[in-house]
Amino acid sequence: MSQRWVELRRREMASLLQPERVLYLVHGEKKIRSPLSQLYFCRYCSELRSLECVSHEVDSHYCPSCLENMPSAEAKLKKNRCANCFDCPCCMHTLSTRATNIPAPLPDDPTKTAMKKAYYLACGFCRWTSRDGALWGKAINKLIEYYQQLAQREKLERDRKKLARRRPFMPLAFSQHTIHVVEKYGLGTRLQRTRPGAPITSLAGLSLKEGEDQKEINIEPAQALDEVEPLPEDCYTRPINLPEGTTLRQRLLQPDFQPAGASQLHPKHKHLLIKRSLRCRKCEHNLSKPEFNPTSIKFKIQLVAVSYIPEVRIMSIPNLRFQKESQVLLTLTNPVENITHVTLVACEEGDPEDINSTAKVMVPIKELVLAGKDAAAEYDELAEPQDFQDDPDVVAFRKSNKIGFFIKVVPQREGLGDVTVSFKIRHDFRNLAAPIRPSEEGDASTEAIWLTHHVELNLGPLAP
């Protein structure tokens, strides 16, 4: 009985730590509300950035199962698929190679049979084997060749136009270089984003060798038929054999053949994944740059918001009742190594950012002081606890770089729906990225600037 209570309590506490409960507002092209763990902080602009206000660039391609790096040009050539690894067409798991011994007639002497090793692919999850699938067909290759030719032709025309327009004094190498740069980075720059109707540039790289004559491939245009094959008579009465057919997902993963029967499934090469880097759109600085090595999960540049902005988390919520004041315990964590001063300000009436709150909140008036994050503190037993005079009505506890504090909440809306409150958090930020100017008085070289963020908390439903 008590074990069940412990389990329920644990789940309740775990759900409070879920990041979607506390949202920070990002001022970008769109106003985005998102948990701090999913945001980035541009320390050159001193602003929060979300995934929608940064530009994403492809860093490198790699295969998720063999972890092989692949240069972008090669990836494009192989249609972003790994050459060695296969995916199960049934459950999309990675296939592993197995060997069996089969008796096979020797090539010189057909009467004797020797054991030969035959390899097949097998899935460890759904037990599909490649011996179940059918052989591969060549249905769509002709279409692909035709489109390649078309793209090649269009690219040549564009190049010809560019060369014809260039001034005589512009070196040839310059225009060739820009074309190569554009091709290498594909659709990275804004100028190259596909506009509908623009020539297909993605297939242009898959060109035939120079010197080879381009064969004219004519394909017959698809003809619309008046008569369609009638359905078989037993279409409605025949019992369906579910395992025999393929699911929609299995079918659409192979768009060229779209097999209807499970016996026609064949393995596909594994899709490559990418490592991407993020760049702030305003100042063009990198916000996130991963390492090149696929086995490494570290970052060369990692400007995530949780390492610059103090994080608010909900610790415990009492029973909330309509129009009754309750105290909610929140924690504030300081991610930087110097002391941070935080002031909370309730949102004013008619604040354009305050659209979701359903309760009135009274935040502590005094400024909260957070100690710096000291990585060595847990090992240093002789560390003297810093003496901050904490008002016990406001600050519940203090633990290294974290404090717990109370806010008073008065729910204003009755009935179903969660109680949400919002307030503004104002803290000082020391910009270490700014160049150090030699100061005459020998003061601290970094000045603090004050940043304000709008925070929204979801406190859950009213108590029944």
Place this chain on the structure above:
Amino acid sequence: INEMSDKQSGQKSAKIAAGAVVCVESEIKGDVTIGARTVVHPKARIIAEAGPIIIGEGNLIEEQAVIINSYPENITPDSEGVEPKPMTIGVNNVFEVGCMSQALKIGDNNVIESKANLGRNVILTSGCIIGACCQVNTCEVIPENTVIYGSGCQRRVQTERPQPQTLQLDFLMKILPNYHHLKKTVKTTSGATPAKI
């Protein structure tokens, strides 16, 4: 009193055929018959509460697997009119670590993967594979060569039969006696000569 003595004798008898390797640390309760070449790992549990369990040859029952012939939930053990139903398990089945099987009829060459759960009303035919953590509680006969896998929902794929684990069985039958004491085998009623342990 008669019932009491019957129950006691039922609990004592666990007929282990010659050639089976059953570790002492396994828990075998009730009227259980284990065929030859079957390997029962330590900490496996075979419990025959509501009727006898008959296990065929060449089976592999791994650690923490539970094969239990229990009373259906709505019937108390003492109510009358409950006939003991025997649970039959065929040959060359594999019960992987931590699985739980209450199915009354299991055929041959099935594989029940780790932490799978079979209800009482399921009947496995041959060559079925019940994937890890899959719970099969329906009242049905699972056709041959079916694979049940995936989280939550039941997904089936027809394929060829899984191979009998002869290599593994041979290896275990050599190695396990080196490290574990074995339960004593009993001369089977069919008159086969018991192998020397």
